[in-house]
Amino acid sequence: MSITAVLIDDEQNNLDNLDRLLTQYCPEVEVIGSATNASTGRQLIATQHPELVFLDIQMPGETGLQLLQQLPSLDFQLIFVTAYDQYGIQAVKFAAVDYLLKPIDPRELQEAVHKAMLRHGERSRNAQLENLLQLLQRQPFKEEHRIALTTLKETRFLQTRQIIRCESDNNYCYFFLDNSEKILVSKPIYEFEPLLKDYGFIRCHQSHLVNLQHIRSWIREDGGYLLLNNGDTVPVSRGKKEAVLQALGF
Incomplete structure:
Protein backbone atom coordinates (compact mmCIF):
# COMPACT_ATOMS: atom_id res chain seq x y z
CA MET A 1 0.00 0.00 0.00
CA SER A 2 1.25 3.47 -0.89
CA ILE A 3 0.08 7.02 -0.33
CA THR A 4 0.71 10.20 -2.35
CA ALA A 5 1.95 13.31 -0.56
CA VAL A 6 2.86 16.95 -1.03
CA LEU A 7 5.27 18.91 1.16
CA ILE A 8 4.74 22.58 2.06
CA ASP A 9 7.43 24.56 3.91
CA ASP A 10 8.86 28.01 3.32
CA GLU A 11 12.47 26.77 3.60
CA GLN A 12 13.80 24.67 0.73
CA ASN A 13 16.35 22.89 2.95
CA ASN A 14 13.47 21.66 5.17
CA LEU A 15 11.66 20.32 2.11
CA ASP A 16 14.81 18.57 0.90
CA ASN A 17 15.43 17.05 4.33
CA LEU A 18 11.86 15.78 4.69
CA ASP A 19 11.93 14.34 1.16
CA ARG A 20 15.17 12.52 1.99
CA LEU A 21 13.76 11.13 5.26
CA LEU A 22 10.62 9.92 3.54
CA THR A 23 12.66 8.18 0.83
CA GLN A 24 14.85 6.49 3.44
CA TYR A 25 12.34 5.63 6.16
CA CYS A 26 8.90 5.74 4.52
CA PRO A 27 9.19 4.32 0.98
CA GLU A 28 5.41 3.83 0.93
CA VAL A 29 5.04 7.63 0.62
CA GLU A 30 5.19 8.94 -2.96
CA VAL A 31 6.02 12.66 -2.97
CA ILE A 32 4.22 14.21 -5.94
CA GLY A 33 5.07 17.87 -5.32
CA SER A 34 6.37 20.53 -2.96
CA ALA A 35 5.80 24.23 -2.34
CA THR A 36 7.60 27.00 -0.47
CA ASN A 37 4.57 29.20 0.30
CA ALA A 38 0.90 28.87 1.15
CA SER A 39 -0.42 30.16 -2.19
CA THR A 40 1.56 27.65 -4.24
CA GLY A 41 0.76 24.95 -1.71
CA ARG A 42 -2.98 25.59 -2.05
CA GLN A 43 -2.73 25.33 -5.85
CA LEU A 44 -0.70 22.14 -5.51
CA ILE A 45 -3.35 20.53 -3.29
CA ALA A 46 -6.11 21.59 -5.71
CA THR A 47 -4.38 20.22 -8.82
CA GLN A 48 -2.60 17.13 -7.50
CA HIS A 49 -5.23 15.91 -4.98
CA PRO A 50 -2.69 14.37 -2.57
CA GLU A 51 -3.75 11.79 -0.03
CA LEU A 52 -1.36 13.21 2.59
CA VAL A 53 -0.07 16.74 3.20
CA PHE A 54 2.99 17.68 5.25
CA LEU A 55 2.49 21.33 6.24
CA ASP A 56 4.61 23.89 8.09
CA ILE A 57 2.55 26.07 10.43
CA GLN A 58 4.51 29.33 10.47
CA MET A 59 5.25 30.67 6.99
CA PRO A 60 5.74 34.29 5.96
CA GLY A 61 2.70 36.05 4.55
CA GLU A 62 0.19 33.27 5.14
CA THR A 63 0.46 30.55 7.77
CA GLY A 64 -0.30 26.89 7.31
CA LEU A 65 -3.40 27.31 9.44
CA GLN A 66 -4.66 30.11 7.20
CA LEU A 67 -3.97 27.93 4.17
CA LEU A 68 -6.22 25.22 5.60
CA GLN A 69 -9.01 27.69 6.27
CA GLN A 70 -9.05 28.68 2.58
CA LEU A 71 -9.39 25.15 1.20
CA PRO A 72 -12.82 24.13 -0.16
CA SER A 73 -12.47 20.55 1.15
CA LEU A 74 -10.32 18.51 3.51
CA ASP A 75 -10.15 15.22 1.63
CA PHE A 76 -6.59 14.35 2.72
CA GLN A 77 -4.63 13.35 5.79
CA LEU A 78 -2.46 16.03 7.40
CA ILE A 79 0.79 16.06 9.36
CA PHE A 80 2.11 19.40 10.57
CA VAL A 81 5.87 19.86 10.61
CA THR A 82 6.76 22.66 12.98
CA ALA A 83 8.83 23.99 15.86
CA TYR A 84 7.41 23.50 19.37
CA ASP A 85 7.01 27.16 20.25
CA GLN A 86 5.57 28.35 16.97
CA TYR A 87 2.20 30.05 16.69
CA GLY A 88 -0.73 27.68 16.56
CA ILE A 89 0.83 24.60 18.12
CA GLN A 90 -1.52 24.76 21.12
CA ALA A 91 -4.56 24.70 18.83
CA VAL A 92 -3.06 21.75 16.95
CA LYS A 93 -2.56 19.83 20.21
CA PHE A 94 -6.06 20.77 21.43
CA ALA A 95 -7.52 19.24 18.26
CA ALA A 96 -5.17 16.20 18.42
CA VAL A 97 -3.93 16.76 14.86
CA ASP A 98 -0.65 14.95 14.17
CA TYR A 99 2.51 17.04 14.13
CA LEU A 100 6.26 16.51 13.94
CA LEU A 101 8.83 18.70 15.63
CA LYS A 102 11.89 19.99 13.84
CA PRO A 103 14.44 18.46 13.60
CA ILE A 104 12.37 15.45 12.56
CA ASP A 105 12.91 12.17 14.38
CA PRO A 106 12.73 9.31 11.83
CA ARG A 107 10.82 7.05 14.25
CA GLU A 108 8.21 9.75 14.90
CA LEU A 109 7.94 10.30 11.15
CA GLN A 110 7.31 6.59 10.57
CA GLU A 111 4.67 6.51 13.31
CA ALA A 112 2.86 9.59 11.96
CA VAL A 113 2.88 8.20 8.42
CA HIS A 114 1.60 4.83 9.67
CA LYS A 115 -1.35 6.48 11.45
CA ALA A 116 -2.13 8.63 8.40
CA MET A 117 -2.17 5.55 6.17
CA LEU A 118 -4.48 3.71 8.55
CA ARG A 119 -6.93 6.61 8.56
CA HIS A 120 -6.70 6.89 4.78
CA GLY A 121 -7.31 3.16 4.39
CA GLU A 122 -10.43 3.41 6.54
CA ARG A 123 -11.72 6.22 4.28
CA SER A 124 -12.96 8.00 7.39
CA ARG A 125 -13.58 11.73 7.48
CA ASN A 126 -10.78 13.75 9.01
CA ALA A 127 -12.64 14.69 12.19
CA GLN A 128 -9.58 16.08 13.97
CA LEU A 129 -8.82 18.44 11.10
CA GLU A 130 -12.44 19.56 10.88
CA ASN A 131 -12.40 20.22 14.63
CA LEU A 132 -9.19 22.26 14.30
CA LEU A 133 -10.77 24.51 11.67
CA GLN A 134 -13.87 25.00 13.81
CA LEU A 135 -11.62 25.84 16.74
CA LEU A 136 -9.75 28.47 14.72
CA GLN A 137 -12.96 29.99 13.35
CA ARG A 138 -14.57 30.20 16.80
CA GLN A 139 -11.60 31.45 18.81
CA PRO A 140 -13.59 34.07 20.80
CA PHE A 141 -16.29 31.54 21.73
CA LYS A 142 -14.45 29.22 24.10
CA GLU A 143 -17.62 27.62 25.42
CA GLU A 144 -18.06 26.04 21.96
CA HIS A 145 -14.54 24.65 21.67
CA ARG A 146 -14.13 20.88 21.68
CA ILE A 147 -10.94 19.19 22.82
CA ALA A 148 -9.95 15.94 21.09
Whole structure:
Protein backbone atom coordinates (compact mmCIF):
# COMPACT_ATOMS: atom_id res chain seq x y z
CA MET A 1 0.00 0.00 0.00
CA SER A 2 1.25 3.47 -0.89
CA ILE A 3 0.08 7.02 -0.33
CA THR A 4 0.71 10.20 -2.35
CA ALA A 5 1.95 13.31 -0.56
CA VAL A 6 2.86 16.95 -1.03
CA LEU A 7 5.27 18.91 1.16
CA ILE A 8 4.74 22.58 2.06
CA ASP A 9 7.43 24.56 3.91
CA ASP A 10 8.86 28.01 3.32
CA GLU A 11 12.47 26.77 3.60
CA GLN A 12 13.80 24.67 0.73
CA ASN A 13 16.35 22.89 2.95
CA ASN A 14 13.47 21.66 5.17
CA LEU A 15 11.66 20.32 2.11
CA ASP A 16 14.81 18.57 0.90
CA ASN A 17 15.43 17.05 4.33
CA LEU A 18 11.86 15.78 4.69
CA ASP A 19 11.93 14.34 1.16
CA ARG A 20 15.17 12.52 1.99
CA LEU A 21 13.76 11.13 5.26
CA LEU A 22 10.62 9.92 3.54
CA THR A 23 12.66 8.18 0.83
CA GLN A 24 14.85 6.49 3.44
CA TYR A 25 12.34 5.63 6.16
CA CYS A 26 8.90 5.74 4.52
CA PRO A 27 9.19 4.32 0.98
CA GLU A 28 5.41 3.83 0.93
CA VAL A 29 5.04 7.63 0.62
CA GLU A 30 5.19 8.94 -2.96
CA VAL A 31 6.02 12.66 -2.97
CA ILE A 32 4.22 14.21 -5.94
CA GLY A 33 5.07 17.87 -5.32
CA SER A 34 6.37 20.53 -2.96
CA ALA A 35 5.80 24.23 -2.34
CA THR A 36 7.60 27.00 -0.47
CA ASN A 37 4.57 29.20 0.30
CA ALA A 38 0.90 28.87 1.15
CA SER A 39 -0.42 30.16 -2.19
CA THR A 40 1.56 27.65 -4.24
CA GLY A 41 0.76 24.95 -1.71
CA ARG A 42 -2.98 25.59 -2.05
CA GLN A 43 -2.73 25.33 -5.85
CA LEU A 44 -0.70 22.14 -5.51
CA ILE A 45 -3.35 20.53 -3.29
CA ALA A 46 -6.11 21.59 -5.71
CA THR A 47 -4.38 20.22 -8.82
CA GLN A 48 -2.60 17.13 -7.50
CA HIS A 49 -5.23 15.91 -4.98
CA PRO A 50 -2.69 14.37 -2.57
CA GLU A 51 -3.75 11.79 -0.03
CA LEU A 52 -1.36 13.21 2.59
CA VAL A 53 -0.07 16.74 3.20
CA PHE A 54 2.99 17.68 5.25
CA LEU A 55 2.49 21.33 6.24
CA ASP A 56 4.61 23.89 8.09
CA ILE A 57 2.55 26.07 10.43
CA GLN A 58 4.51 29.33 10.47
CA MET A 59 5.25 30.67 6.99
CA PRO A 60 5.74 34.29 5.96
CA GLY A 61 2.70 36.05 4.55
CA GLU A 62 0.19 33.27 5.14
CA THR A 63 0.46 30.55 7.77
CA GLY A 64 -0.30 26.89 7.31
CA LEU A 65 -3.40 27.31 9.44
CA GLN A 66 -4.66 30.11 7.20
CA LEU A 67 -3.97 27.93 4.17
CA LEU A 68 -6.22 25.22 5.60
CA GLN A 69 -9.01 27.69 6.27
CA GLN A 70 -9.05 28.68 2.58
CA LEU A 71 -9.39 25.15 1.20
CA PRO A 72 -12.82 24.13 -0.16
CA SER A 73 -12.47 20.55 1.15
CA LEU A 74 -10.32 18.51 3.51
CA ASP A 75 -10.15 15.22 1.63
CA PHE A 76 -6.59 14.35 2.72
CA GLN A 77 -4.63 13.35 5.79
CA LEU A 78 -2.46 16.03 7.40
CA ILE A 79 0.79 16.06 9.36
CA PHE A 80 2.11 19.40 10.57
CA VAL A 81 5.87 19.86 10.61
CA THR A 82 6.76 22.66 12.98
CA ALA A 83 8.83 23.99 15.86
CA TYR A 84 7.41 23.50 19.37
CA ASP A 85 7.01 27.16 20.25
CA GLN A 86 5.57 28.35 16.97
CA TYR A 87 2.20 30.05 16.69
CA GLY A 88 -0.73 27.68 16.56
CA ILE A 89 0.83 24.60 18.12
CA GLN A 90 -1.52 24.76 21.12
CA ALA A 91 -4.56 24.70 18.83
CA VAL A 92 -3.06 21.75 16.95
CA LYS A 93 -2.56 19.83 20.21
CA PHE A 94 -6.06 20.77 21.43
CA ALA A 95 -7.52 19.24 18.26
CA ALA A 96 -5.17 16.20 18.42
CA VAL A 97 -3.93 16.76 14.86
CA ASP A 98 -0.65 14.95 14.17
CA TYR A 99 2.51 17.04 14.13
CA LEU A 100 6.26 16.51 13.94
CA LEU A 101 8.83 18.70 15.63
CA LYS A 102 11.89 19.99 13.84
CA PRO A 103 14.44 18.46 13.60
CA ILE A 104 12.37 15.45 12.56
CA ASP A 105 12.91 12.17 14.38
CA PRO A 106 12.73 9.31 11.83
CA ARG A 107 10.82 7.05 14.25
CA GLU A 108 8.21 9.75 14.90
CA LEU A 109 7.94 10.30 11.15
CA GLN A 110 7.31 6.59 10.57
CA GLU A 111 4.67 6.51 13.31
CA ALA A 112 2.86 9.59 11.96
CA VAL A 113 2.88 8.20 8.42
CA HIS A 114 1.60 4.83 9.67
CA LYS A 115 -1.35 6.48 11.45
CA ALA A 116 -2.13 8.63 8.40
CA MET A 117 -2.17 5.55 6.17
CA LEU A 118 -4.48 3.71 8.55
CA ARG A 119 -6.93 6.61 8.56
CA HIS A 120 -6.70 6.89 4.78
CA GLY A 121 -7.31 3.16 4.39
CA GLU A 122 -10.43 3.41 6.54
CA ARG A 123 -11.72 6.22 4.28
CA SER A 124 -12.96 8.00 7.39
CA ARG A 125 -13.58 11.73 7.48
CA ASN A 126 -10.78 13.75 9.01
CA ALA A 127 -12.64 14.69 12.19
CA GLN A 128 -9.58 16.08 13.97
CA LEU A 129 -8.82 18.44 11.10
CA GLU A 130 -12.44 19.56 10.88
CA ASN A 131 -12.40 20.22 14.63
CA LEU A 132 -9.19 22.26 14.30
CA LEU A 133 -10.77 24.51 11.67
CA GLN A 134 -13.87 25.00 13.81
CA LEU A 135 -11.62 25.84 16.74
CA LEU A 136 -9.75 28.47 14.72
CA GLN A 137 -12.96 29.99 13.35
CA ARG A 138 -14.57 30.20 16.80
CA GLN A 139 -11.60 31.45 18.81
CA PRO A 140 -13.59 34.07 20.80
CA PHE A 141 -16.29 31.54 21.73
CA LYS A 142 -14.45 29.22 24.10
CA GLU A 143 -17.62 27.62 25.42
CA GLU A 144 -18.06 26.04 21.96
CA HIS A 145 -14.54 24.65 21.67
CA ARG A 146 -14.13 20.88 21.68
CA ILE A 147 -10.94 19.19 22.82
CA ALA A 148 -9.95 15.94 21.09
CA LEU A 149 -9.00 13.15 23.50
CA THR A 150 -7.26 10.09 22.08
CA THR A 151 -8.03 6.79 23.80
CA LEU A 152 -6.86 3.31 22.83
CA LYS A 153 -10.03 2.78 20.77
CA GLU A 154 -11.18 6.17 19.52
CA THR A 155 -10.80 9.94 19.50
CA ARG A 156 -13.45 11.66 21.62
CA PHE A 157 -14.47 15.28 21.10
CA LEU A 158 -15.66 17.00 24.27
CA GLN A 159 -16.60 20.52 25.22
CA THR A 160 -14.31 21.61 28.03
CA ARG A 161 -17.23 22.35 30.34
CA GLN A 162 -18.11 18.63 30.28
CA ILE A 163 -14.80 17.81 31.99
CA ILE A 164 -14.88 17.89 35.81
CA ARG A 165 -11.29 16.94 36.44
CA CYS A 166 -8.24 15.05 35.20
CA GLU A 167 -6.15 12.61 37.23
CA SER A 168 -2.70 11.33 36.35
CA ASP A 169 -1.97 7.62 35.94
CA ASN A 170 1.74 7.59 35.05
CA ASN A 171 1.92 8.22 31.28
CA TYR A 172 -1.88 8.11 30.99
CA CYS A 173 -4.58 10.43 32.27
CA TYR A 174 -8.15 9.83 33.44
CA PHE A 175 -10.82 12.36 32.47
CA PHE A 176 -13.90 12.49 34.73
CA LEU A 177 -16.97 13.88 32.94
CA ASP A 178 -20.18 15.51 34.17
CA ASN A 179 -22.21 12.47 33.04
CA SER A 180 -20.22 10.23 35.45
CA GLU A 181 -18.19 8.79 32.58
CA LYS A 182 -14.48 8.10 33.09
CA ILE A 183 -12.13 8.12 30.09
CA LEU A 184 -8.53 6.90 29.99
CA VAL A 185 -6.44 9.00 27.60
CA SER A 186 -3.08 7.85 26.31
CA LYS A 187 -1.15 11.02 27.20
CA PRO A 188 0.30 12.27 30.50
CA ILE A 189 -1.45 14.99 32.50
CA TYR A 190 1.29 17.58 31.99
CA GLU A 191 0.39 17.78 28.29
CA PHE A 192 -3.15 18.89 29.13
CA GLU A 193 -2.32 21.61 31.67
CA PRO A 194 -1.24 24.23 29.04
CA LEU A 195 -4.13 23.23 26.77
CA LEU A 196 -6.81 23.67 29.44
CA LYS A 197 -5.49 26.55 31.53
CA ASP A 198 -7.35 29.13 29.41
CA TYR A 199 -10.60 27.19 29.88
CA GLY A 200 -10.80 27.56 33.66
CA PHE A 201 -8.69 24.58 34.72
CA ILE A 202 -6.06 24.72 37.45
CA ARG A 203 -3.33 22.27 38.45
CA CYS A 204 -3.92 21.82 42.17
CA HIS A 205 -1.60 18.85 42.64
CA GLN A 206 1.04 16.96 40.69
CA SER A 207 -1.59 14.36 39.82
CA HIS A 208 -4.71 16.52 39.53
CA LEU A 209 -6.13 19.13 37.16
CA VAL A 210 -9.54 20.58 38.08
CA ASN A 211 -12.22 22.58 36.27
CA LEU A 212 -12.95 25.60 38.50
CA GLN A 213 -16.60 25.56 37.37
CA HIS A 214 -17.10 22.20 39.08
CA ILE A 215 -15.64 23.12 42.49
CA ARG A 216 -18.30 23.15 45.19
CA SER A 217 -16.17 24.24 48.13
CA TRP A 218 -12.74 24.60 49.70
CA ILE A 219 -12.41 22.39 52.78
CA ARG A 220 -9.92 23.69 55.33
CA GLU A 221 -9.51 20.40 57.20
CA ASP A 222 -6.49 18.10 56.76
CA GLY A 223 -4.39 20.84 55.24
CA GLY A 224 -7.08 21.81 52.74
CA TYR A 225 -8.69 20.03 49.80
CA LEU A 226 -11.38 20.60 47.16
CA LEU A 227 -14.91 19.21 47.19
CA LEU A 228 -16.37 18.98 43.68
CA ASN A 229 -19.98 19.11 42.51
CA ASN A 230 -20.02 15.36 41.82
CA GLY A 231 -18.88 14.59 45.37
CA ASP A 232 -15.23 13.87 44.51
CA THR A 233 -12.53 15.22 46.78
CA VAL A 234 -9.22 16.37 45.31
CA PRO A 235 -6.04 17.10 47.28
CA VAL A 236 -4.22 20.41 47.02
CA SER A 237 -0.44 20.29 47.35
CA ARG A 238 1.37 22.78 49.55
CA GLY A 239 3.08 24.36 46.57
CA LYS A 240 -0.20 24.86 44.68
CA LYS A 241 -2.33 26.07 47.60
CA GLU A 242 -1.77 29.80 47.14
CA ALA A 243 -2.57 29.68 43.41
CA VAL A 244 -5.71 27.60 44.03
CA LEU A 245 -7.02 29.96 46.72
CA GLN A 246 -6.33 32.94 44.49
CA ALA A 247 -8.23 31.32 41.63
CA LEU A 248 -11.15 30.68 43.99
CA GLY A 249 -11.20 34.35 45.01
CA PHE A 250 -9.72 34.07 48.51
